[in-house]
Amino acid sequence: MVKFKIDNKVVEAKEGEYLLDVARRYGFSIPTLCHHEALGSDGRCRVCVVEVKTRWRKRIVTSCLFPVSKDIEEVYTASEDVKLVRRTVLELLLARCPESDVIRYMAAKYGITEPRYKKDTDKGKCILCNMCVRTCENIVGVSAIGIIGKGPEKKISPPFREASDACIGCGACVAVCPTGHIFMEDKDGIRLIWRKRFELAVCPKCGRYHAPVEQLEFISKKTNVPMEELLVCTNCR
């Protein structure tokens, strides 16, 4: 165990543990936009930055990825530099996604109500946190979507911007998206997502549409649970 201070409060942590987890355990509030406990960290959004003082230097790090070590002396979660980075990131994201309530709310906390930049009109609410891609790859295990392009024009998309054979229409990407950017619509027994149409299965007991047939087939194949069982919705099982 290692002892150091966060904003003047003595904390204890295991070596190798991430600063974000330690700080949150001790009740410090650190915002995140690309971190999820099921997915781990990616270091994309940069709003979780904190300032770390070690024996040698003081520097800004992303708390989600910075491992605790014996060298840490003190951590500051609200220093001037920390606030500058967070405020800047949120202002930039607000200019990118002016429609996003989540970003608007977080930006307001740092005093930003209107960005000083020309607002983007073509990015929707996507902040490129990559959580949908990581969920699809690491949790669902199908890798139906990925990042295409680079720089400001980076986008999340199925390959070649076409309906993907790999997508099972599970909607896990929608569930994990922090800003509600990903479009999914269930209507008349059909689910539309990522340019692909899915037939929804009807629960034989209650008669409601509950999941794409393709998703149930995928689960059946993976778990060897027969389709008949899976066709029954989770409420009626």
Add this chain to the structure above:
Amino acid sequence: MSVSIQRLEEIKKDFLSKQKVFQKTIRVCCGTGCISSGALKVLEKLRTALKTEGLDEKVKVIETGCHGFCERGPIFVFGENDIFYQMVGKRNIDADVSALIETVKSDKIAQNLLYPDPNDKTKKFVATREIPFYSGQQKIVLHLNGYIDPESIEDYIARGGYVALHKALQMKPEEVIDWIDRSGLRGRGGGGFRTGRKWRSCREAHGSPKYIVANGDEGDPGAFMDRSIMEGNPHAILEGMIIGGYAIGSNDGYIYVRDEYPLAVKRLTKAIEDARRLGLLGDNIFGTGFRFDIRIFRGGGAFVCGESTALMQSLEGKIGEPKAKYIHTVERGLWDKPTNLNNVETWACVPLIINNGWEWFANIGTKNSTGTKVFSLVGKVNNTGLIEVPMGLTLREIIFNLGGGIQKGRKFKAVQTGGPSGGCIPAEYLDTPVDFDTLTELGSMMGSGGMIVMDERNCMVDVARYFLNFLVEESCGKCVPCREGVKRMYEIVDRICNGEGREGDIEHLEELGKAVKLGSLCGLGQSAPNPVLSTIRYFREEYEEHIKHKKCRAGVCKPLITIKINEKCNGCMVCARNCPVSCISGEKQKPHVIDQSKCIKCQICYDVCRFDAVTIE
């Protein structure tokens, strides 16, 4: 059968005895610069002519790597008396080839092919060593560039190649690392981290296998240091890597080369095949039981892939996005295994240190930046090209002695060092010795060694805009500050260049720049604001002029300039004839007038006027 030191000696003897039949050698620069100036065409004609004259058996023509003086290509140098012919075949290819043949036959020097002094047109230089561009250099990494045939391992061996490897394999791995550490060698790719320290961390790191990587993903606009080494002397890199592998405890090396460098890929591939053939790569090298092999990985050309973690992601077949370096790549790099990555120039220094001893290397350069550095000197200098100088030479010596001063006798304004995310250094710091630390103190960096010289006709705001534009294009887009922040910095600077700058823009840029520097994930983002911050630091008044007075003193930002003809005009009509939009009118021998509504501000009239009658305001 494994290779032995005796075998190397035999190869050397054999190679040298074969050279005895040649009475003359001509070293032809076949670097990319000279090839694009037409060197291969001249070479073909020269070979035919030699054959016709019955000289082809007596004259050895070597296709070498880059000689460095790209401005003056194609370059042909006579081996024995060091006669330096430049721009061969540029004006009259047949006449120039005849002149070459004359020199072969009778040592007659062709005056028109010699290099003229840029400051005294009547003076011409005969030998390479007399030319200030060369005499001011200290070539150690590039010492064989321009001499050897990069596709001949025998040529490399004949000049002492792979002896350092043999020597290193007789030492203990720790001792090799100790030598590299004591030599003071620092990473040539940009960061300037102590190479010996990096090697030691990688050797001591837990995990196997361990990997060795050579970074040849040079992506800075106008930079060709790494390219020239890969194309001109590929074996030096291989030898350095094998030594590194032995010292660190690795058996696998990768060279990451951008695919835009086909010649480098070709020559490295050939070098690896030849080294395998002789047993210098593979199992049981020099009978020591040490095994090492190298593979080439061709990168797709994203600038960010020069960043070590992005490079490793790309090597793994993933998107070239950087990762946080809180756990160093020497501990967890390629495939999460300990990985030692160095730039190709760093690798090429290794055999030299082993051969000559660490003291020798440590005595070159300055205390904290030892050895030499290769720079690509480009922009508004008279002598553009590739130079290698000891660390600690001043910017003035580099630009005015080697570089021959500023083109057209104009005034020096700034030099941009360190690639696109480096900074601009103004005239008052010309006497600064160039090394890793001083450049960083000045708000710029060593980077991989790009040096772009600017004169009074470069607008510093426009320069910042140019580099920002490059960085917006090349940001990988992973983290927000770099992806969105650099784009917004570009928008602001672009607005200023278009005459739409506002009060507070400079302060806004400084604040945003600081946040991007602090908050970005990798070195690209952390240094991306440098072009803006350093130009604001040293040329703030130019920004203010653009914003407050809507003026561009360099005459570059078109919306801010007006081109006028003054009373000096004698009506020669040259400007009117050259104007692409025909907006200049007037009678012969009477002052002309520009129709401002049609003028596209191309400044051709300014360039063609011989009477200083055209002014840019």
